[in-house]
Every structure is written in structure tokens, then in C-alpha cells.
Amino acid sequence: MSILFSPIQLRGLKLPNRIMVAPMCQYSAVDGEANDWHFTHINSLALSGAAMFCIEATAVEATGRITxxxxxxxxxATEAALKPILASARKRSKTAIAMQLAHAGRKASSHRPWDGGQLIPIAEGGWLPDGPSAVPHKEGEAPPLALDTQGLARIRDAFAAAAKRAERLGLDALEVHCAHGYLLHQFLSPISNRRTDDYGGSLQNRMRFPLETFEAVRAAFPDRKPVGLRVSATDWIEGGWDLPQTIEFAKELKKRGVDWIDVSSGGVSPLQKIPLGPGYQVPLAQAVKDATGLTTIAVGLITEAKQAEDIVASGKADMVALARGMLYDPRWGWHAAAELGGEVDAPPQYWRSQPSTQKALFGATTFGTR
Structure with missing residues (x-):
């Protein structure tokens, strides 16, 4: 029996398998509003065979957008734009739909990756980003505005307000983005956080704002629905955020009812040195799981079905999340199920796509026509 295709319970949400489509920025909204691109993207990957699809990093305020x-x-307006897209996905797919709530912090006001990805000056249509401290992400860039008490409250409230909108949209779960060098990660890392108040300095102080933000989201979202968090487990820089600190952070999140930790890494500085390779972040997920007992999701260069099966079957993580692999193969879950002897849900219009040499991948009898 495939462990990858066994169920898992996340609070009141029961998933039929351990696969999530990872949140992937599309950089294609207009004034934050989803459009026909998102309609195609979400509806397509909602049929991937993954038990859960997570909508891309979604900014809780306009100045919190990366691009x-x-x-x-x-x-x-941003809430209304998502409504028909989600209604369509619900009509055709049983996949649970989550959303990653985010704020880019000092990495905001950037060009899209295919346009170079660099900071957009205010004179060229950009805006002044916020950050924990007036320390730029990259040497030579203008520094962000260091958040004051009012700014912290504004952003914390914006996360909570977005969580309430997500509930109105009927989303099944939320993930708080605390990774990849964006605002909440910036507070955690001593590389980006140089504050001398209650939100900087010691580990306890650097964790304070991310924990307060998680608490705000958790309180604003129905108790029966799960809320997870994505973390960068290491900055890959000497003297930066690292795995032992991540474990302490995860323990604090556990006290506050976090339902999963999605373990990624890097992003806080261009000086990082990441040892890329298949499943290179899996040991980080395993370390968090072993130290805390929390449900963990492994992500990063997971591309093969047997690789994913090994990760969950060996207890390295409880779930896997795929991003690029899903873009390259939007039916990755189907193909993994066929290889591992699992079963996925698919619309009846597609049942006849299964090769005759395979077992009942869709759990349905082949139908004919008169």
C-alpha cells in the first residue's frame, strides 16, 4: 500500500493523499485582482490528483506585494475577483483549496522575475517597502521603512482581515508565509532584523511579530479549519536564521495550534549559498518533525513518485508539496498514483484517458457510448 496515497487529517480537513500543489507566484494579477490567467492556472492544477492546492502568496495589503x-x-475587489474562479474549481474538483497569506516586506516593489526582478524605484512606479529595520535586501538598494508600532498593528490586522475574507470565499485552509525572505521571515532573521525594541535582538523578540501574526490569523479563521505556516529553516548564511532557531519557533507555534509546518529555506539575502539537489530540504523537514512531533510538509526539488513515497513512508515528512514539478506535469498526481498503486479523483470526462494496462486509477468503471 502506498503511504503517499493514504489519508491524513488536518484539524477538521481530511485529505485522501499526502500531496499538495505548492503555492506558486504567477505575477499576473492587476491591482491584486485575479483574472483569466488565475482561472486557467487554478482550475488546471485542481485536477492534478493532489489532495490540496494552495493558492500563491497572496498579499494582505497593496504595499505587501512582491511585484x-x-x-x-x-x-x-480582490475578494470578488477570486469568487468565480473558486466556484468553477469547486464544481469540477474535490481538491481542498488553501491560500498562502503573505507580505513581502523589504522585498516588495520589485519587477516580475522575467523583467529582471530588481527593486522598482518610486520614480519608476514603485513604492516604499516596509521592513523590520531600515536594512536593504541587496547592497545598493534604497532601504525599506522600518515599521513602527502602528505599522506592526496595521499589518497584523491586515493578515486577520485577509483570513476573514478567505473564510467568506470558502477556502479550506490557510498557510502563513514566514519564509523566502519576506516580511515575517525578515523579523526572524538577524540579517534583516536589527531592531532594539521588543521585536528585535533575542530569539524570543525576533519571533514575537511572526507569532503574533499567526495568532491573529488563527483567531480570525474558523477553528475547524487548519492553519499552517511555511518557514525558511535556514538562511544558508553564517550568523543568520538556522535550524535550531527554527525548531524553537516551531515549538512556539505548536503551543498556538499550528496544523502543519511547510519547511523551505533561504531567501533573506542574495549572499546565501544553497546546496541545491533533489530533496535538499527534506532533512530540514525531518529535523522539525523529529524535534516537535508536528505535521511537516517537505518541499523543494521533489519530482519523482518513488522519491515522494520514500519521504513520507520513511517518516521524513508527513506530506510533500510540488511546485515546478506540477507546472511541468499538471497530472503529476495521476501518474504517481499509477506508478505506486494509488487512486485519485478525476472528473468523469477524463476517465477514459487511463491506459488499459493500468489498474483502476480513478476508482471508476470505464464507460462507453451508444
Whole structure:
């Protein structure tokens, strides 16, 4: 029996397998509003065979977008734009739909990756980003605005307000983005956080704002629905955020009811040195799981079905999340099920796509026509 295709319970949400489509920025929104690109992207990957699809990093305020093209959920217009897309996905797919709530912090006001990805000056249509401290992400860039008490409260409230909008949209779960060098990660890392108040300095102080933000989201979202968190387990830089600190952070999140930790790494500085390779972040997920007992999700260069099966079957992580692998193969879950002897849900219009040499991948009898 395939462990990858066995069920898992996340609070009140029961998933039929251990695969998640990872949140992937599309940089294709207009004023934060989803459009026909998101309709195609979400509806397509909702049929991937994964038990859960996580909508891309979604900014909780306009200035929290990474790029002018980033998705948002901060007003009625951004909420309304997602409504018909989600209704369509619900009509055709049983996949649980989550959303990653995010704020880019000092990495905001950037060009799209295919346009170079560099900071957009205010004179060229950019905006002044916020950060824990007035320390730029990259040497030579203008520093962000160091958040004051009012700014912290504004952003914390924006996360909570977005969580309430997500509930109105009927989303099944939320993930708080605390990784990849964005705002909440910036507070954790001593590389980006140089504050001398209650939100900087010691580990306890650097964790304070991310924990407060998680608590705000958890309180704003229904108790029966799960809320997870994505963390960068290491900055890959000497003197930066690292795995032992991540474990302490995870223990604090556990006290606050976190339902999973999605373990990634890096992103806080261009000076990082990442040892890329298949499943290179899996040991980080395993370390968090072993130290805390929390449900963990492994992500990063997971591309093969047997690789994913080994990760969950050996207890290195409880779930896997795929991003690029899903873009390259939007039916990755189907193919993994066929290889591992699992079963996935698919619309009846597609049942006849299964090769005759395979077992009942869709759990349905082949039908004919008169």
C-alpha cells in the first residue's frame, strides 16, 4: 500500500493523499485582482490528483506585494475577483483549496522575475517597502521603512482581515508565509532584523511579530479549519536564521495550534549559498518533525513518485508539496498514483484517458457510448 496515497487529517480537513500543489507566484494579477490567467492556472492544477492546492502568496495589503502583478486579498475587489474562479474549481474538483497569506516586506516593489526582478524605484512606479529595520535586501538598494508600532498593528490586522475574507470565499485552509525572505521571515532573521525594541535582538523578540501574526490569523479563521505556516529553516548564511532557531519557533507555534509546518529555506539575502539537489530540504523537514512531533510538509526539488513515497513512508515528512514539478506535469498526481498503486479523483470526462494496462486509477468503471 502506498503511504503517499493514504489519508491524513488536518484539524477538521481530511485529505485522501499526502500531496499538495505548492503555492506558486504567477505575477499576473492587476491591482491584486485575479483574472483569466488565475482561472486557467487554478482550475488546471485542481485536477492534478493532489489532495490540496494552495493558492500563491497572496498579499494582505497593496504595499505587501512582491511585484505589481502579485495576487492580493485586501479589499472587496480582490475578494470578488477570486469568487468565480473558486466556484468553477469547486464544481469540477474535490481538491481542498488553501491560500498562502503573505507580505513581502523589504522585498516588495520589485519587477516580475522575467523583467529582471530588481527593486522598482518610486520614480519608476514603485513604492516604499516596509521592513523590520531600515536594512536593504541587496547592497545598493534604497532601504525599506522600518515599521513602527502602528505599522506592526496595521499589518497584523491586515493578515486577520485577509483570513476573514478567505473564510467568506470558502477556502479550506490557510498557510502563513514566514519564509523566502519576506516580511515575517525578515523579523526572524538577524540579517534583516536589527531592531532594539521588543521585536528585535533575542530569539524570543525576533519571533514575537511572526507569532503574533499567526495568532491573529488563527483567531480570525474558523477553528475547524487548519492553519499552517511555511518557514525558511535556514538562511544558508553564517550568523543568520538556522535550524535550531527554527525548531524553537516551531515549538512556539505548536503551543498556538499550528496544523502543519511547510519547511523551505533561504531567501533573506542574495549572499546565501544553497546546496541545491533533489530533496535538499527534506532533512530540514525531518529535523522539525523529529524535534516537535508536528505535521511537516517537505518541499523543494521533489519530482519523482518513488522519491515522494520514500519521504513520507520513511517518516521524513508527513506530506510533500510540488511546485515546478506540477507546472511541468499538471497530472503529476495521476501518474504517481499509477506508478505506486494509488487512486485519485478525476472528473468523469477524463476517465477514459487511463491506459488499459493500468489498474483502476480513478476508482471508476470505464464507460462507453451508444
Amino acid at each position: 505589481p502583478g502579485c495576487l492580493g486579498l485586501w479589499n472587496d
